[in-house]
Amino acid sequence: MKYQIDILRSDKTAHISYFQTFFYETDDPSENILHMLQTVSDDPAYKDRDGNLLGEIGFECSCLQKRCGACAMRINGEAKLACGARLSYYKKGRIRLEPLKKFPVVRDLIVDRSVMQDSLKKVEAFRQQEISLPKETDFLAQEASRCLQCGCCLEVCPNYLEGESFLGAAAMVPSARLVLEESPEAAEKVSKSYRKFLYEGCGKSSACQDVCPAHLPLDKLWAHANAAEVWHRKGRHKKAYE
Ligand code: SF4
Numbered sequence: 001m002k003y004q005i006d007i008l009r010s011d012k013t014a015h016i017s018y019f020q021t022f023f024y025e026t027d028d029p030s031e032n033i034l035h036m037l038q039t040v041s042d043d044p045a046y047k048d049r050d051g052n053l054l055g056e057i058g059f060e061c062s063c064l065q066k067r068c069g070a071c072a073m074r075i076n077g078e079a080k081l082a083c084g085a086r087l088s089y090y091k092k093g094r095i096r097l098e099p100l101k102k103f104p105v106v107r108d109l110i111v112d113r114s115v116m117q118d119s120l121k122k123v124e125a126f127r128q129q130e131i132s133l134p135k136e137t138d139f140l141a142q143e144a145s146r147c148l149q150c151g152c153c154l155e156v157c158p159n160y161l162e163g164e165s166f167l168g169a170a171a172m173v174p175s176a177r178l179v180l181e182e183s184p185e186a187a188e189k190v191s192k193s194y195r196k197f198l199y200e201g202c203g204k205s206s207a208c209q210d211v212c213p214a215h216l217p218l219d220k221l222w223a224h225a226n227a228a229e230v231w232h233r234k235g236r237h238k239k240a241y242e
């Protein structure tokens, strides 16, 4: 099948931004968008619809198997992982690629997501010393540890705006994990910041859950972390999964 790809090319240093269109043909129904980008970007002779050389496309990737979150971008307007998005899913044959819109663009599909690390520092949702994985039975805390820090959730969150006090699901997940852990010290550490930067700004619409490529049970995480941290009903989250 032949696909028309429209890709937003930008360069923050040159202050330019424009859509470039090219065609891509493949018979492989399992081929994904990340592979397509690698193929055309690695071909110095690949031309766009107008006959201009495509040149190297800026995009990020690492694991190639939906585990690192690096390749998150907007595909036909939806925040997704490019390595998990098959070309054949787009049956109309037109695919629009744009960088995530809630982060500053560095080049083409590369964005600067350092604000997510800043958020984690702000709520102290990280460990400074030993790492202890949750017990097998602590299902929700284990699920929370699968967060990719990809930023897709921030794209759809109506309450997240960079610079505002609410830090969004990407910070809420690691915080909720600490809240739900057994260690009172860990929970105590994030207690105040959980309420101030996360609980109070979240509208609980769960739009974030619909786009999360790791399929984290965000609604359950919010419900049980709020119960523990805001309503002081600690331990209830465990009963639901025993
Ligand atoms: S909660 Fe989901 S969408 Fe948000 S950063 Fe983690 S893995 Fe990505």
Ligand code: SF4
Binding pocket: 156, 157, 158, 159, 160, 168, 169, 172, 201, 202, 203, 204, 205, 206, 207, 208, 209
């Ligand atoms: S539930 Fe709604 S407001 Fe809360 S983090 Fe998710 S998308 Fe944002």
Ligand code: FES
Binding pocket: 060, 061, 062, 063, 064, 065, 066, 067, 068, 069, 070, 071, 072, 081, 082, 083, 084
């Ligand atoms: S390259 Fe790691 S999630 Fe896509």
